[in-house]
Amino acid sequence: SYIIGGVSKNLGSNAHAGQGSAFVIEADEYDRMFLGLNPRIAVVTMMEHDHPDCYPTPQEYRAAFVDFVHTLQPGGLLITNADDVQAASLAAELPAGCRVVTYGMNPDAGLRAIDVKRNSEGGFSFKLLNATNAAFTEVALTVPGEHNVRNALAALAVAQELKLDAAAAAEALGNFKGTGRRFDLRGEADGITIIDDYAHHPTEIRATLAAARSRYVDRRIWAVWQPHTYSRTQMLLSEFTRAFHDADFVIVTAIYAAREQDNGFTAAQVVAGMQPANARYIPALDDVRDTLLAELRPGDVLLVLSAGDADQISAQVLSALRSTEEHHG
Template structure:
């Protein structure tokens, strides 16, 4: 019987959520990471044994090791566990065991997974259920990123990176979109598409695929599901089983809309979202379409979504100081950046949008360069930092080369974070909206600018 499980890379969003579920299940959890993130420190406070750095001694007394995608084969803890005959699993293999006895609702897609997963978990909780869930960010409504749950349902943010989602055999898949990403893992767009095709084919017999009819990549996956599975579509722009109609911007800067069901030729719910962006209309529409198709009271779930306040680092308003609004966002793909800035333009129509973007990984930045160049049309002023390498080795390619191709006076290349902060403090004006886009460490810009503005205001 497993008593102690050790997670290498425990501070990441995926591994920390697994750790929290295991703690709630009563297991002893230990883990390590190169540096300790807030998620890792929160786990330590919750009872996990958390080490900073990797050391073979951390493996003593461990029954199983789970490693994140970022952990290399030559990691000293991996090597020590293998030498001792301790099972070492990748995250995808462990997720198969974790969800085996539950009815798994997998939220997959290139963009919108965290928001959609959080909306689904929050809706089910508000419907009176106690689902398990593993999310890619901390939900502000649920105040965590994971929960073991006592009910049959288990919501999983199904990440395609390193083929993690192929460890799942879901009863329900909600597919938001399929657009090429992670070139370091999928060298071609064809391999990326093939991974999603394989994933939807792993639906349980009689399972349900809920797919975005507006996205060609997602809509095409309906042809890859098992024969016994069924398909439900949702969308804004064309024929679909569920459509968002009569949408309009509300006083909160979000959208009010109705959901129309093709099957009954009538609205099934009225929705009012406080979170901005048409992409969030689609996310909510996908969740409510799935719930209606599964037989849940959809208006009750829609009412719950009116109180949905988002996840950490997803259009998160960090503060407002001296008339300057500061927003932290995780967007790191061209389409997501474009959607985030479009949402900001709608919410703040007459204010200057000052954007800081930290490119994430050399492979993505170089492979999608032309798309990135077009993604910032809604920005009034753009600052681009050096590329955040993450798991990659540095390359000769730099973000400065891309900035030169932008050929716009409103775009600046400032590689180092401290220099970015100094530039912003000289540049920001009352009424500006500062949006920091980063999946790396540039989110610190938000806090530093806020602190420095507060200090200046107090002078």
């Protein structure tokens, strides 16, 4: 059984009630929701201050994760990312009787990826080392981005704890097609590739753009970003200005308020300090669409980064390009 935050392309759903004893939940720290769980295995992929409307300070944010670690069942297992200092620090907070397994590319990781390299599928391949430095399986991912190597390691650590066959787990990861709105290839038209992504935190944006740059090495990358909530955009202002280095062109829309009231802060203030300097502030989504249709050219890659309603841009641009293609064809 599972409940996850997006629709799995392999399973066709974000939830399923199965027959086995295992229940996989993608937990959410917003509003401290994850503190209602009582896991046998808890995976923390990274820990970086977010949701300032719930956690005004990094200290309060970390304290919630410490509380989460203490929801582990007696004898439970914490799996943390050894490449993320904050996530790895949770090992020191482990309740008595619980265990920890670390994963990553860090030489100290208990489960480690080595020989990480790009493959012909646009993803990364790697060999897996266990704590005794024995290479016991190889994995070839089709989903792009180095962050997905770490996500795969986390899944393999869970599989190992559940005594699942390592080769079967590696094969399943190789067949993983990804999740809706996570580097979601919407289509291609007129030589232009359009991708939709849910990224709305600076680290997510950097990882998504790095994945695009690794897959589309010599192509022009356009990033359209719809900031999500005034509090997050304002609090992480300087991080956002530095998150777009792998894009050739950046368009920033008006902030998507979600649950918040307008506080007068606008995304124009992010654009003013943004690197690269060819970023533009175009508040209205219709104007963004029209700008893209006027300026995109064959070979370009368009990434729409939004946890709000800007994913409509990818659908509209794709539709317009396809009708132009048919007209010319």
